[in-house]
Structures are given as structure tokens and as C-alpha cells.
Amino acid sequence: xxxxxxxxxxxxxxxxxxxxxxxxxxxxxxxxxxxxxxxxxxxxxxxxxxxxxxxxxxxxxxxxxxxxxxxxxxxxxxxxxxxxxxxxxxxxxxxxxxxxxxxxxxxxxxxxxxxxxxxxxxxxxxxxxxxxxxxxxxxxxxxxxxxxxxxxxxxxxxxxxxxxxxxxxxxxxxxxxxxxxxxxxxxxxxxxxxxxxxxxxxxxxxxxxxxxxxxxxxxxxxxxxxxxxxxxxxxxxxxxxxxxxxxxxxxxxxxxxxxxxxxxxxxxxxxxxxxxxxxxxxxxxxxxxxxxxxxxxxxxxxxxxxx
Amino acid sequence: xxxxxxxxxxxxxxxxxxxxxxxxxxxxxxxxxxxxxxxxxxxxxxxxxxxxxxxxxxxxxxxxxxxxxxxxxxxxxxxxxxxxxxxxxxxxxxxxxxxxxxxxxxxxxxxxxxxxxxxxxxxxxxxxxxxxxxxxxxxxxxxxxxxxxxxxxxxxxxxxxxxxxxxxxxxxxxxxxxxxxxxxxxxxxxxxxxxxxxxxxxxxxxxxxxxxxxxxxxxxxxxxxxxxxxxxxxxxxxxxxxxxxxxxxxxxxxxxxxxxxxxxxxxxxxxxxxxxxxxxxxxxxxxxxxxxxxxxxxxxxxxxxxx
Amino acid sequence: xxxxxxxxxxxxxxxxxxxxxxxxxxxxxxxxxxxxxxxxxxxxxxxxxxxxxxxxxxxxxxxxxxxxxxxxxxxxxxxxxxxxxxxxxxxxxxxxxxxxxxxxxxxxxxxxxxxxxxxxxxxxxxxxxxxxxxxxxxxxxxxxxxxxxxxxxxxxxxxxxxxxxxxxxxxxxxxxxxxxxxxxxxxxxxxxxxxxxxxxxxxxxxxxxxxxxxxxxxxxxxxxxxxxxxxxxxxxxxxxxxxxxxxxxxxxxxxxxxxxxxxxxxxxxxxxxxxxxxxxxxxxxxxxxxxxxxxxxxxxxxxxxxx
Numbered sequence: 003x004x005x006x007x008x009x010x011x012x013x014x015x016x017x018x019x020x021x022x023x024x025x026x027x028x029x030x031x032x033x034x035x036x037x038x039x040x041x042x043x044x045x046x047x048x049x050x051x052x053x054x055x056x057x058x059x060x061x062x063x064x065x066x067x068x069x070x071x072x073x074x075x076x077x078x079x080x081x082x083x084x085x086x087x088x089x090x091x092x093x094x095x096x097x098x099x100x101x102x103x104x105x106x107x108x109x110x111x112x113x114x115x116x117x118x119x120x121x122x123x124x125x126x127x128x129x130x131x132x133x134x135x136x137x138x139x140x141x142x143x144x145x146x147x148x149x150x151x152x153x154x155x156x157x158x159x160x161x162x163x164x165x166x167x168x169x170x171x172x173x174x175x176x177x178x179x180x181x182x183x184x185x186x187x188x189x190x191x192x193x194x195x196x197x198x199x200x201x202x203x204x205x206x207x208x209x210x211x212x213x214x215x216x217x218x219x220x221x222x223x224x225x226x227x228x229x230x231x232x233x234x235x236x237x238x239x240x241x242x243x244x245x246x247x248x249x250x251x252x253x254x255x256x257x258x259x260x261x262x263x264x265x266x267x268x269x270x271x272x273x274x275x276x277x278x279x280x281x282x283x284x285x286x287x288x289x290x291x292x293x294x295x296x297x298x299x300x301x302x303x304x305x306x307x308x309x
Numbered sequence: 310x311x312x313x314x315x316x317x318x319x320x321x322x323x324x325x326x327x328x329x330x331x332x333x334x335x336x337x338x339x340x341x342x343x344x345x346x347x348x349x350x351x352x353x354x355x356x357x358x359x360x361x362x363x364x365x366x367x368x369x370x371x372x373x374x375x376x377x378x379x380x381x382x383x384x385x386x387x388x389x390x391x392x393x394x395x396x397x398x399x400x401x402x403x404x405x406x407x408x409x410x411x412x413x414x415x416x417x418x419x420x421x422x423x424x425x426x427x428x429x430x431x432x433x434x435x436x437x438x439x440x441x442x443x444x445x446x447x448x449x450x451x452x453x454x455x456x457x458x459x460x461x462x463x464x465x466x467x468x469x470x471x472x473x474x475x476x477x478x479x480x481x482x483x484x485x486x487x488x489x490x491x492x493x494x495x496x497x498x499x500x501x502x503x504x505x506x507x508x509x510x511x512x513x514x515x516x517x518x519x520x521x522x523x524x525x526x527x528x529x530x531x532x533x534x535x536x537x538x539x540x541x542x543x544x545x546x547x548x549x550x551x552x553x554x555x556x557x558x559x560x561x562x563x564x565x566x567x568x569x570x571x572x573x574x575x576x577x578x579x580x581x582x583x584x585x586x587x588x589x590x591x592x593x594x595x596x597x598x599x600x601x602x603x604x605x606x607x608x609x610x611x612x613x614x615x616x
Numbered sequence: 617x618x619x620x621x622x623x624x625x626x627x628x629x630x631x632x633x634x635x636x637x638x639x640x641x642x643x644x645x646x647x648x649x650x651x652x653x654x655x656x657x658x659x660x661x662x663x664x665x666x667x668x669x670x671x672x673x674x675x676x677x678x679x680x681x682x683x684x685x686x687x688x689x690x691x692x693x694x695x696x697x698x699x700x701x702x703x704x705x706x707x708x709x710x711x712x713x714x715x716x717x718x719x720x721x722x723x724x725x726x727x728x729x730x731x732x733x734x735x736x737x738x739x740x741x742x743x744x745x746x747x748x749x750x751x752x753x754x755x756x757x758x759x760x761x762x763x764x765x766x767x768x769x770x771x772x773x774x775x776x777x778x779x780x781x782x783x784x785x786x787x788x789x790x791x792x793x794x795x796x797x798x799x800x801x802x803x804x805x806x807x808x809x810x811x812x813x814x815x816x817x818x819x820x821x822x823x824x825x826x827x828x829x830x831x832x833x834x835x836x837x838x839x840x841x842x843x844x845x846x847x848x849x850x851x852x853x854x855x856x857x858x859x860x861x862x863x864x865x866x867x868x869x870x871x872x873x874x875x876x877x878x879x880x881x882x883x884x885x886x887x888x889x890x891x892x893x894x895x896x897x898x899x900x901x902x903x904x905x906x907x908x909x910x911x912x913x914x915x916x917x918x919x920x921x922x923x
Contacts, residue, residue: 100905291407598714
């Protein structure tokens with residue numbers, strides 16, 4: 003990572019990803035044992051600029067910075083901010099770089115983080131830009147896969163709403179760097195968008211699409227489940243049918259291989275039955291927790307670059 | 310306190326309470342003198358999960374954790390959170406335990422804190438669960454009473470809205486452990502609920518009820534005043550009559566004993582005339598301030614238990 | 617500054633101002649070089665009580681306190697607070713002084729900060745009280761002017777909405793202490809209020825008023841631009857005419873002297889063309905950034921006074 007900013011997963015080479023994940027593993031180990039961290043940033047202040055609501059991404063970055071010994075300043079909601087007075091994003095981030103050593107930005111407009119990064123000298127991390135990218139989520143997904151199943155010779159099934167989930171698009175793109183076998187499972191109406199399929203094809207990815215999970219379940223190392231949003235469906239019956247078809251429960255897992263790892267970016271609604279929460283297969287809470295060491299590693303690399 | 314969580318005042322024995330209050334006194338003294346604290350938690354991060362608004366409880370826990378050298382992460386309001394996307398409380402707290410070393414939870418549903426505590430391994434503190442419990446408020450009330458009047462051979466009058474105030478119910482329950490003489494003073498319509506009276510009776514408490522404050526005022530060591538909420542009354546006249554009857558002012562105090570201690574959980578509206586704020590009797594701001602050392606002690610005991 | 621509180625710019629003598637600015641310069645230098653700060657407050661907790669929305673003032677105070685090694689507790693929005701339950705400001709600040717070592721207060725009511733300061737023993741900083749004062753903004757404006765142009769023998773033009781801007785009124789008052797030549801440029805409808813003109817006259821200030829910027833531009837060392845708020849105008853055409861007339865762009869600056877410094881309290885909307893952002897004249901982002909060292913200096917002086 004010779005970059006000063008992280009705006010898109012696509013900017014990371016396989017070597018970049020591995021460097022972040024290796025560093026994350028060091029932080030993870032130190033957090034678990036209470037040993038000294040590999041790096042600390044006690045004088046560092048990180049700005050959190052969330053133009054859209056977020057619980058887990060924001061808390062996770064905040065925790066990461068505080069675990070590093072530093073602190074955050076929070077721009078607060080858009081209602082309380084200069085945005086309401088008509089200030090441009092370029093102005094806001096130029097003011098905020100005078101306060102903080104780095105900026106984490108979530109914004110409803112695709113491309114917002116890249117634009118912001120061109121106006122400031124401190125590192126900018128994209129924490130979601132509309133239908134665009136959310137690269138730190140991809141890094142924590144990759145970290146979770148590597149810990150649970152390994153990234154070499156991986157066979158992964160990605161199931162649910164593949165049309166609207168930016169998480170899925172970024173992860174799939176990143177997995178092409180690792181030659182993963184990818185199976186996409188969804189109802190016809192929620193297929194992966196043509197543009198993503200095209201990009202994966204161009205990258206030489208090994209991709210297959212399905213409408214039934216049963217067909218591929220036994221082959222999978224990892225099953226990545228996503229939330230199917232009720233509001234995507236014109237009528238309730240249609241939603242119930244689709245949601246029911248892809249719900250993961252003990253019976254589903256009985257048909258899977260021995261070492262399946264089940265992931266979900268959370269929050270879940272009904273996609274995964276709580277009865278499997280305590281099984282060895284369930285990795286979604288671990289996945290959420292991995293947000294902290296992965297973001298510590300990311301901040302460490304960007305901040306040390308920048309010094 | 311061999312418990313890992315604090316979900317209800319009732320789980321604390323007299324010895325547990327005294328242990329917290331003794332520890333609080335140590336923190337209180339150290340804060341006042343600037344001497345080193347008896348314990349510090351510089352690497353510790355506490356999660357604040359408030360599903361209902363709060364100023365003073367939240368600021369008080371936040372201050373306590375920061376005075377201990379640690380830090381907090383705040384889930385933010387419910388509007389900005391995954392709750393809106395339909396996430397269950399059990400899922401939310403399991404995600405958050407991956408970020409933080411402890412969870413302070415306020416939730417509108419009675420029993421929420423106990424339920425949360427069954428899903429996570431980090432300590433959970435109940436900061437109010439609907440009409441249920443608010444045990445750290447009870448501890449700071451007990452601390453204030455002990456500092457001002459002592460907990461032995463105590464005669465206390467509790468006045469105002471005794472029907473809806475969870476603060477009163479918890480305090481009364483806790484005081485049975487100290488054999489306090491309790492006088493409950495309220496209009497007929499705001500009497501202590503039958504269930505609480507029953508519990509106090511079962512615990513062998515020395516309890517009497519009154520509709521006039523004058524009858525008992527001279528005997529009291531402590532007068533605990535609570536807010537009478539306007540919205541409890543069908544018409545304004547009725548409210549004015551009741552509110553006026555129980556307002557505490559200089560004239561009221563002239564009829565009291567020499568060493569009366571006046572307490573109030575705050576915020577107050579008209580229950581206590583500001584003219585007595587600067588008298589020696591007034592203890593309600595001190596009571597609010599005691600929230601910090603008491604919550605430091607509580608966090609200290611839970612976090613050190615947990616290590 | 618022998619005061620314990622900062623409630624109005626007018627309470628600061630020239631010597632007081634210089635003391636704050638000198639101290640700010642020390643903090644500024646230490647922040648830039650990474651050298652040890654001239655003072656740190658690692659155990660100090662500052663309360664942020666904002667009864668009105670704010671991004672930059674609040675973030676700036678928060679950053680200042682955190683850069684000093686301390687921390688903040690935030691009262692949160694008014695909706696989430698005891699204010700809604702009818703608590704008086706006097707009660708709220710008396711509770712909060714039990715949590716924090718200082719209070720930064722923004723409140724819609726003129727005089728609120730002064731009133732609050734009379735009820736508490738910890739330092740109170742006025743961060744804006746309605747149409748009243750915002751003295752820390754004035755200090756950072758003075759600091760910026762001193763760094764860029766010097767405060768001796770200064771000729772300044774203040775342009776835009778001079779009627780409603782409390783920033784302008786405080787700055788003008790403070791500049792009388794430095795015998796600055798002040799030119800006020802505005803449409804007739806947004807002239808400086810009679811009361812402010814009277815005060816400046818009483819203080820023996822050298823003041824002239826204009827409706828055209830061209831007349832005075834060549835003489836100016838500093839051009840201080842303020843936002844003209846659309847909602848002040850009965851109709852859109854009127855607004856467009858006025859806003860257009862006072863927009864600062866490259867052409868405007870071509871008519872100015874060689875070393876003009878352009879300032880703006882931000883947020884801007886259309887008052888300054890972005891084409892001049894990267895010129896040497898533009899000082900408004902620097903001005904915003906100066907909020908941090910100036911507020912560090914201010915907090916340092918108040919907190920060290922108070923010990």
C-alpha cells in the first residue's frame with residue numbers, strides 16, 4: 003500500500019491485501035493476549051464524518067482508533083452540521099483536516115471519498131459511498147475467510163441479494179485476486195448486476211450462478227449470506243417466498259460439507275436461524291469483531307505512511 | 310459482588326452494597342485530592358448502548374470511565390443504528406462485545422439488561438430497563454445517604470410520585486437490607502404500588518404511608534423528593550393542587566429536624582424551591598455528583614472481576 | 617486574564633488578548649513540529665453543552681481538549697436531555713460541574729453563558745449565546761490576522777451581512793483595542809446595527825461605511841468576508857443582486873493590494889469563488905484550523921487559573 007488513502011477495494015493488489023491482513027493478525031493476537039500492540043498512536047485524532055447513519059462501521063473505526071491509544075472527533079449527524087447551511091463536501095473536509103490526522107468518510111454519493119481525498123493531505127478512508135465501495139468491509143471479510151478457511155484454493159458461495167449489496171460486489175472483485183471459485187446463489191430478480199459479472203469475467207474469475215443453494219452447498223468452504231431487504235419486493239408474498247427459500251438453518255447445514263464457515267455482514271433479520279449461532283460453523287459475530295483489528299491495521303498503515 | 314453483571318439492585322446483598330460504597334469513597338477521596346486513583350483502566354473501552362434518551366446517567370457513566378483512564382464508544386441514537394434495520398437486541402450486544410470490554414445498557418423493555426447479560430461474556434450494567442430497575446442510581450442514592458446521614462438507624466421520608474418512580478422502588482427495596490424506617494408520603498392517587506408494598510412487607514421492612522408531609526417531617530434524617538409529572542394528571546388543576554402541596558421550601562424545612570438531608574434524583578421542576586439550594590440541607594447536586602465515584606467503583610469491581 | 621470564565625470578548629483587555637495569542641502560537645508551533653506541548657491536561661474532562669447545532673466550533677473545542685491530552689463528555693442534543701423534562705439551565709450546569717473540569721456552552725438565549733458562570737465553580741466558555749457573543753471565534757480571528765498581517769496599524773475591510781453577524785460585532789469591538797482602521801462594506805439593508813456603530817464610536821474607533829467594495833479594496837491589509845443568508849431577503853432577485861455584488865473572485869483580487877489576506881468564518885456558500893482557494897491570499901481554511909491552537913491556549917489559561 004503505497005497509497006495515502008483507501009477509497010476502493012480495487013486499488014489494493016493481492017500483496018497489499020496480505021500486508022493489511024498480516025498486520026491485522028498481529029493486532030488481533032496482541033488484543034487477545036494483552037501483549038503490547040505492534041504500534042500505538044497516542045497523540046492521533048481521527049475524524050469520523052458520517053453523512054449517513056451507521057452503527058457498526060462507525061463504532062468499529064472508533065474502537066480501532068481508541069485501542070490504538072488515540073482518539074476520535076465526530077462530525078455528528080448531518081442535521082447538526084454546516085452541511086445544512088450549504089457547505090460543500092470539499093470545504094468541509096478541508097476544514098476538518100485542520101483538526102484531525104485522518105478522515106473516515108461515509109457519504110451517500112458514489113465517488114465522494116475519492117473526491118474528498120483529492121482536497122486534503124491527511125489520509126481518507128472510504129467507509130461507504132452510496133452504491134460504490136466499502137473497502138474496509140471487504141478487508142475484514144477477507145481476514146475472516148483467511149482465518150477460518152484460508153484464501154488459497156477457496157470455494158465460496160455467496161447467497162441472497164446479489165443485486166444491491168455493495169458488500170458482495172467488492173468482495174467478489176477482491177476474491178479474483180486470490181483465484182477463488184465463486185458460486186452466486188440468488189433468485190432471478192436479485193442476480194448479480196451485468197456490470198459486475200462483466201468485470202469478474204474480464205478479471206478471469208471462476209464464477210457460476212445458481213438459483214438453488216442445494217446444488218452447490220456440499221462443495222463450499224465458505225457460505226456468505228446477505229440480507230434480503232423486504233422493501234425490494236413489490237408484494238409481501240413474493241418477499242416471503244424468496245426469504246424463506248434462502249433461510250439458513252440446521253437442516254441446511256446438515257447438507258453441507260464438514261468444515262463449512264457461515265458468514266454474514268450483519269445485521270441479519272431472518273436469513274440465518276439463531277439455532278446455528280452456537281455451532282462451530284457460525285462465524286458472523288467473529289466476522290464483526292474482526293472489524294477492530296483489521297481497521298487498526300488499516301489505520302496503522304495509512305498513518306505510518308503519512309508521517 | 311461475585312456477579313459479572315449488574316442488572317438489578319435486588320441482586321446486591323448488604324455486604325455487596327457496602328463493598329461498592331467503600332470503594333466509591335476511595336475514588337471520591339482520590340478525585341478530591343488529586344491523589345492517584347485506587348485503580349485505573351487505561352486500555353479499557355466501555356460501550357454505551359442507550360435505546361432511550363438520557364443526559365445525566367449517560368454523562369455520568371462516560372465521565373466515570375474516562376476518569377478511570379479508559380474510554381467509551383457510543384452506539385448513538387436508535388435512529389442511526391442497526392435496530393432500525395430489524396436487528397435483535399441479542400445480536401446487537403453480541404456484535405458490540407467484540408468492540409468493548411463492558412456494556413452499559415438502557416432499554417425501554419423491562420428485563421432487557423438481564424436478557425443481554427445472558428448473551429455476552431463482558432460485564433453488562435443495567436442503566437434502566439423500562440419500568441424495571443436502575444441499580445446504579447440506587448447505589449449513588451445509598452452512597453449519598455451514607456455520607457450525609459449514615460445508613461444505620463436511618464429514618465427516611467420519600468415524597469412525591471411513588472407510583473411510577475422506578476428510582477423509589479429500587480431504593481426502598483435496597484433500604485430493607487439496612488433496616489431503615491421508611492415513610493412514604495404521596496397523594497392517594499400516586500401511592501406506592503401494591504406489589505412494591507407487598508415486597509417490602511415480605512422483607513420485614515418498617516414502612517408507613519402518609520398523605521401529609523407535616524406528620525413525619527420532624528422525625529426524618531433524610532427527605533427524598535421525587536418529581537411529580539404533569540402528564541400523570543387528567544386535568545391541570547388537579548396537578549397544581551398536588552404539586553403545590555408537596556413543594557419543599559424554606560418554610561417546610563423550618564418544621565424539620567436540625568440535620569435534615571434533602572435529596573432528589575433530578576431533574577426537578579417545581580418540587581424544591583431554589584431558595585434552599587444553598588442551605589446545608591440541600592444534597593441533590595452532591596447526589597448527582599456522587600454518580601461519578603459510585604460508577605467508577607461499580608465499573609472497577611465488574612471489570613476487575615472479569616479479568 | 618484573571619477571569620475564571622470567558623463569556624464575552626469585551627472582558628478581554630489588549631494584554632489579555634495578546635497573552636492568549638502568544639500562548640496559541642506556542643501550541644501551534646508544538647503541533648506543527650511534534651515537539652512537546654507547553655502544557656498538557658491528561659486527567660482533565662471538559663463538558664460540551666451545545667443547546668444549538670454546531671459542527672466546527674464543537675469539533676474544534678473537542679479537538680483542542682483531546683490534543684491537550686484530556687477528554688470531553690458531550691451533553692448530546694437537547695432532545696435527548698433533561699432540558700426536555702423542564703430542567704433549568706442553572707440546574708443543568710450545576711449537575712454537569714460535578715462531572716467535568718470545565719464547561720463549553722452554546723445556548724440560544726443571549727446572556728446564557730454569563731448566567732451559567734454565576735452558578736458554577738468550574739470555568740465556563742461561551743461558545744455562542746444567541747445574538748450575543750462568541751468570543752473564542754474572535755480570538756481565532758485575531759490570531760489569524762496577527763499571523764497573516766499583524767495587528768499593528770491594520771486596515772481591515774469587513775464585507776457582507778453586517779447586520780446579523782455576531783462574529784462581526786465581536787471582532788469589530790475587539791479591534792478597537794488595537795486601533796485598527798475599519799471599513800464596513802454592505803448593502804444598505806445589511807448595515808452594521810446602530811448600537812454597534814454607537815459602541816465603536818464611543819470606543820474612539822476609526823470606522824467608515826461603504827456600499828461598494830471597489831472604493832476601499834486597494835487600501836486593505838485584510839478582507840473579512842461573511843455569509844449573506846438567503847433567508848434574510850424577502851425575494852430571490854434581491855438576494856441574487858446583493859450576493860452577486862459582493863462575491864469575491866480572481867478579478868476582485870486583481871484590484872487589491874499585493875498582500876491582501878482574505879478571511880471568512882465559514883461555512884461559505886457563494887461569497888468566495890473556489891478559484892482563489894489555492895492562492896496565497898486565501899486564509900479562510902488556515903483561519904478555521906487556528907481554532908485548535910487558540911482554543912488550546914484558552915483552555916490552558918482558564919484551567920491553569922482554576923487549579
